[in-house]
Amino acid sequence: xxxxxxxxxxxxxxxxxxxxxxxxxxxxxxxxxxxxxxxxxxxxxxxxxxxxxxxxxxxxxxxxxxxxxxxxxxxxxxxxxxxxxxxxxxxxxxxxxxxxxxxxxxxxxxxxxxxxxxxxxxxxxxxxxxxxxxxxxxxxxxxxxxxxxxxxxxxxxxxxxxxxxxxxxxxxxxxxxxxxxxxxxxxxxxxxxxxxxxxxxxxxx
Numbered sequence: 001x002x003x004x005x006x007x008x009x010x011x012x013x014x015x016x017x018x019x020x021x022x023x024x025x026x027x028x029x030x031x032x033x034x035x036x037x038x039x040x041x042x043x044x045x046x047x048x049x050x051x052x053x054x055x056x057x058x059x060x061x062x063x064x065x066x067x068x069x070x071x072x073x074x075x076x077x078x079x080x081x082x083x084x085x086x087x088x089x090x091x092x093x094x095x096x097x098x099x100x101x102x103x104x105x106x107x108x109x110x111x112x113x114x115x116x117x118x119x120x121x122x123x124x125x126x127x128x129x130x131x132x133x134x135x136x137x138x139x140x141x142x143x144x145x146x147x148x149x150x151x152x153x154x155x156x157x158x159x160x161x162x163x164x165x166x167x168x169x170x171x172x173x174x175x176x177x178x179x180x181x182x183x184x185x186x187x188x189x190x191x192x193x194x195x196x197x198x199x200x201x202x203x204x205x
Contacts, residue, residue: 001062001063001065003041004041004178006178006179007041007178008020009178010177010178010187010190011039011190011193011194013187013190014187014190014191014194015191015194016036016037016190016193016194016197019035021035023063023065023066023068023069023070024069025065025069025071026072028069028072028073028076029076031073032073032076032080032083036084036197037083037084037193037194037196037197038073038077038084038085038086039085039086039087039088039091039193040070040073040074040085040086040087040088040090040091040094040095040172041088041089042088042089042090042091042138042176043062043089043090043091044061044062044090045059045060045061045062045090045105045140046059046061046062046067046093046094046103046105046140047061047064048103048105050067050071051097053105055105056105056106056140058105058106058139059106059140070091070094071094071098074094074098075098077170081164081166081168082167082168083168084169084170084193084196084197085169085170085171086169086171086172086173086177086189086190086192086193087171087172088172088173088175088176088177089136089137089138089173089174089175089176090138091172092142092161092162092172092173092174093141093142093172093174095148095162095172096142096145096146096159096162096172097142099145099146099147099148099162100146100147101142101144101145101146101148101159101162102142102143102144102146103142104140104141104142104143105140106139106140107138107139107140107141107158108139110143111141111156111157111158112156113156114139116154117136117137117139117141117154118136118137118138119137120135120136120137120176120179121135121136121137122134122135123136123154124154124155125152125153125154125160125161125175125185126152126153126154126155127150127151127152127160127161128151129151130151130152130184130185132182132184132185133181133185134173134175134176134177134182134185135176135180135181136174136175136176138174141159141174142159142162142174143159144159145159145162148162148163148164148172149162149163149164149165151163151171152173158174160173160174160175161173161174168196169192169193169196171189171192171193173185173189177189177190178190
């Protein structure tokens, strides 16, 4: 398992102090007591057997340890609704699936222009409060938000952002803000997370 330093750089540049959490499913609750906000980063593909579906032959699954850990974090967060969370790419997919979203395991089977989402391609997204160009690299995507609200889509209809608007900051984005030049859709997302984390600290865990 590896993690790009772009994530930690983005957190630091937004005014936060980044920590990389070792994947330990049994420690999910303790981690949340020690942190002020959480990023679920991008990665490879979801292990779909956890939802009674075979993993697609084209998938490159993440490790079992990582999936168990991130699902454990998401489960603990359900009893911590004020805890700020930014889920990116794979992280957003796991966030959405755990909230009942339908899922495309291989976009070329569902979207004619799926190549627009591969190889750090730059494309537009739009939503009520989000609009601009983003950098993406994914062949899987949510088909709806499940119990979460869809806050952005791409022109071909791919779900690009989800959120629970009843929480302080519980947002998932399909693009990579750590590689996106647009100020609002890139660095601005990390600043929003840090600002929400600061409020969380000031009001007490």
